[in-house]
Amino acid sequence: MPAPTDHEPAVGCPVAHHGYEPFSMTDPFPAYAQLRADEPVMYDERVDxxxxTRYEDVKAVFDDWETFSSENAQAPVRERGPQARKIMEDGGFTAYSGLSARIPPEHTRIRKVVSKAFTPRRYKALEPFIRDNVDTQLRAMLARPERRGDLLRDLAYEVPTVTILTLIGADTGKVDTFKRWSDSRAAMTWGDLTDEEQIPHAHNLVEYWQECLRLVAQAHAEGGDSLVADLVRAxxxxxxxxxxxxxxxxxxxxxxGHETTTTLISNTLRLLLAHRDQWEALAADPKRIPAAIxxxxxxxxxxxxxxxxxxxNSEIGGTAIPEGANVLLLMGSANRDDARFEDPEVFDISRGNAREHLAFGFGIHYCLGNMLAKLQARIAVEQVLTLAPDLELVDPEAITFGDNLSFRVPDAVPVRWDGAxxxxxxxxxxxxxxxxHELLGGKCASLVSMTQADMPVPPGFAVTxxxxxxxxxxxxxxxxxxRLLADLxxxxxAQVDAVSARIRDAITSRPVPDRLRQSTIEAYERLQSRFDEPVPVAVRSSATAEDLPDASFAGQQDTYLWLTDRESVAEHIRRCWASLYTSRAITYRLKNDIPDEGLSMAVAVQKMVNAKVAGVAMTLDPTNGDRSKIVVDASYGVGEMVVSGLVTPDNIVLDKVMLTVVAETVGAKHAELIPDAESHSLIEREVEPRRRERRCMSDADLRTVATIxxxxxxxxxxxxxxxxxLDADLPDGENLLLLQSRPETVWSSKPAVSAASTTPPTDAPAKPRTGLVMSGITKSMTRPQSHR
Ligand code: HEM
Structure with missing residues (x-):
């Protein structure tokens, strides 16, 4: 389509998108609200x-199929890469959308035939079968001795998949295979994949399509009681x-038939369990369940x-839309438009007009399976109310959602029961x-979540x-x-220092009960058993209040490096605990009204990295909040000197999309911390002038850091x-390790507009970064004084 001329946003400028990130699904709602208020029809060049975002506009576009066709509904958001294309061609992949991307008259013809086979009567007959399946899945979960589960994985994953496989006449023993294929379809069509990442998905799509062809051939040969057989007979x-x-x-x-229902069941239980009063209301009156759904x-x-x-050429809500343009209808936003729904950000099962939502679309493509989806969600709620009414969500605030343009799927819905x-x-x-978070603290929660996302994190464990x-x-x-803290x-x-010393002394000198001590020692031995020879570890504190969004509070607890035996590990875990009560931490909490009740500390014990170069990186420019940049601070040796601002690192600015260097300042890097095998500790040594004068890492390494x-x-x-x-013991290309990731708190907490107002236009000549040399990332933020 032609590039819009009347509406050109500054590329990379955060205000241009009102905080909207097309693929970020964890909490897109504030950005939706911003868009509805500021720019309800916005061109987004990142997804073309x-x-x-407004209800009336979304509905009107759905309704006007003659102007706005659905032919692009299944088109890949990211163009298929050459390898993926070849795999799909070679594999005979010729699948086309069944209905949703077809247009009249073809759509009308096929929908008429499918609707005949796809009767509510057919899936209504499935109800007892679905109920049995929900019952079996739930009972299996509830039989777990640890009394913990994940409603997505343990219930919502399997139930609708088995239902649709049964309806279609496919093999119900292959749930995992069909889920794998579906995940690939979601990622290949609506995901943000690189050419490389597309390859395994391309193989999956070939297998998936071949299975569809086989099912049709089988229905021709054998007939049977299935939807495919009905279509063949028709x-x-x-x-x-x-x-x-x-x-x-x-x-x-x-x-x-299953992907969206897996999400619906997960979301239904997630939201109802999170709103306990509404959950209880359904228990008292189950007839209200359909309205709740x-x-x-x-x-x-x-x-x-x-x-x-x-x-x-047309218009939406008064904005001109050129012929050929793609339109993205955000039903997630329309459903929260206060012009249609009162108090839209409140979840309320007694809302009178919830059914006016656009979750199933509107018009000629209105979802054919909506009743089947709702039926399954209703059965799931009924069965949970019967078998486990006291189910509790674990840490609902921490639930994240996978990246995608269209599908908003929770990563997990963890629950517990019976005082697990x-x-x-x-x-x-x-x-x-x-x-x-409440068990692991910010740092360990982040390490666990990064490890689980397959990022290169050195192995280790959290002492919770x-x-x-x-x-x-x-x-x-x-x-x-x-008592010591009262009235301080x-x-x-002087008084704070004295109290701090007494508390820290108490924490480090009282005996740790054997049972607790033993858990740590066993974990340490288990970590060591993963390696051929003993490895040194780092011990880092991970406070629950560390990453308060409005306070760069990091830096008030400790990190201890290069520990090599279980006694010193145990001792340093205690020192981490004690660091909750440094004078600085006590003062900070008192001044910021952060209560001490519930204050706790987890500790990370992690294989030590033998760093030859290390540092920090931010996915925006800390000097002005520009999100189109990645800024790296790097220096020789272990990163603690960079983190604590003890050296002036190299400061490099990269373009976030191209990953090219757009500005760099070579820092003084006068010293480095390196491990000393003999003393089993880190020593500080001077960096020779030759190494100081050049940048400490290559473009390729910078790209790897920026990619991570x-x-x-x-x-x-x-x-x-x-x-x-960058670990000296690992081969180049595989030696980047991620030690920590936490939300940037300084710019992210400001309204996007103020970030933007200080963002230089991206086509402005690159400014010399002198003046920022000393500032770089490490001086722009409050960072840990972590090397002791
Ligand atoms: C919570 C569950 C579901 C949601 C949120 C959902 C949502 C949607 C949406 C948004 C559309 C596109 C509407 C449009 O383009 O105007 C659609 C179409 C469709 N859905 Fe669903 N769906 C769900 C479950 C199901 C199930 C269980 C089935 C099948 C068993 C199904 C089958 C279809 C079909 C065949 C279409 C294409 C209809 C057409 O283009 O004529 N859906 N759905």
Whole structure:
């Protein structure tokens, strides 16, 4: 389509998109609200779509199929790469959308045939079967001794998949295979994949399509009682539908028929369990469940955006739309438009008009499977109310959603029941338990979540806050601490210092009960057993209050490096605990009214990295909030000197899309911290002038750091501040390790507009970065004083 001329946003300028990030799904709603208020029809060059956010506009476009065709609804958002294209061609992949991307008269013809086979009567007959399946899945989950589960994985994943496989007549023993194929379809069409990342998905799509062709051939040969067999019979009776079209319908239903319902069941239980009063109301009156499900579909639709293509010059809500333009209808936003729904940001199952949501689209393509989806969600709620009414969500605030343009799918819906032992003392980073901030603190939660997202994190484990809490309780120091802190004047430095010393002394000198001590030692031995020879570890504190969004509070706890035996590890874990009560931390909390109740500390114990170069990186420019840049601070040796501002690092600015260097300042890098094998510790040594004068890392390494930083930003859905290192013991190309990622708090907490107002236009000549040399990232933020 022609580039819009009357509406050109500054590329990379955050205000241009009102905070809208097309693929970020964890919390897109504030940006939707901003868009509705400021620019309800906005061209977004990143996805080449006009993004429509107001209810009336979204509905009107859905309704006007003659102007806005659905032919682009299934087009890949990112062009297929050459390898993926070849794999698909060679594999005979010729699938086309069953219905949603077809247009009249073809759409009308096929929909008529499919509707006949796809009767509510057919899936109504499935109801007892669905109920049985829900019952079996739930009972299996509830039988778990640890009394913990994940409603997405343990219930919502399998139930609708088995339903649609049964309906279609496909093999119900292959749930995982069909899920894998569907995930590939979602990622290949609506995901943000590189050419390389597309390759395995391309193979999956070939297999998926071949299975659809096989099902049609089988229905021809064997008949049977299935939707595919019905369509084949309809064809034989003279209905105008080809085998390729039947296979395409199959291809659509084997995706549409479960993917979105897995999300609906997950979201329904997630939202209802999070709103306990409404959950109880349903328990008292189950007839209200269907209305509650409509409210879930309004508040948190499985599909938040769907595409259309303008067939002629037209307008939406007063904005001119050129012929050929792509339009992205954000139903997730329309459903929260206060022009249609009162208090739209409130989840309320008694809302009178929730059914007016646009979660199933509107008009000629209105979702064919909506009743089946709602039926399954209703059964799921009924069965959970019967079998486990006391189910509780674990840390609902921490639930994240996968990146996608259209599908908003939670990564997990963790639950517990019957007073589960919800607070283990140890969690390895690669355990498959979802990270919980209150148990792991910010740093460990981030390490677990990055490890689980397959990012290159050095292995290790968290000593959780449960262990600290039990230590404080069992060693009897809790009351003493509270007494010492009561009425403390934060401005009385001498008094704060004295209190701090007494508390820290209590924490480091009281015996740790054997049971607690033993857990740590066992975990340490388990970590060591993963390596051929003993490895040194780092011990880092991970406070629960560390990453308060409005306070760069990091830096008030400790990191200890290069520890080589279990005694010193145990001792340094205690020192981390004690660092909760440094004078600075105490003063900070008192001055910021952060209560001490519930204050706790987890500790990360992690294989030490033998860093030759290390540093930090931010996915925006910390000097002005520009999100189109990645800024790297790097210096020789272990990163602690960069982090604590003890050296002036190299400061390099990269373009976030091209990953090219756009500005750089070589820092003084006068010293480096390196491991000393003999003393088992780190020593500081001077960097020779020759190495000081040149940049400490290559363009290729910078690109790798920037790529990982981008992945972290994508994973968390907001700008990140990462710590990384290049390990001297690992081969080039595989030696980048991620040590920490946390949300950038300084610019991210400001309204986008102020960030933008200080953002220089991207076509301005690159400014010399002198003056920022000393500032760089490390001086722009409050960072840890972490090297002791
Ligand atoms: C919560 C669950 C579901 C949601 C949110 C959902 C959503 C949607 C949406 C947004 C559309 C596009 C509407 C448009 O372009 O105007 C659609 C179309 C469609 N859906 Fe669903 N869907 C769900 C479940 C299902 C199920 C269970 C099935 C099948 C068993 C299904 C089959 C279809 C089909 C065949 C179409 C294409 C209709 C056409 O183009 O004529 N959907 N759905």
């Amino acid at each position: 779509c006009w993004v429509v 064809q034989q009776d003279g209905d105008p539908i080809s085998d390729h079209e039947i296979a395409s319908v199959c291809y659509s239903l084997l995706f549409a 409509d409210e879930v579909l309004r508040f948190s639709p499985s599909i938040v955006g769907w595409r259309r293509k303008a067939l002629r 032992d919800e607070r283990p003392y140890i969690q390895f980073f690669d355990d498959d338990t979802a990270p919980r 806050t449960a262990l600290y809490d039990d230590f404080v309780a069992e060693s009897g120091i809790a009351d003493g601490i509270a 004047d934060p401005d009385d430095v 930083a981008k992945r972290a930003e994508k994973h968390y859905g907001c700008p990140q501040d990462i710590e990384w290192a």
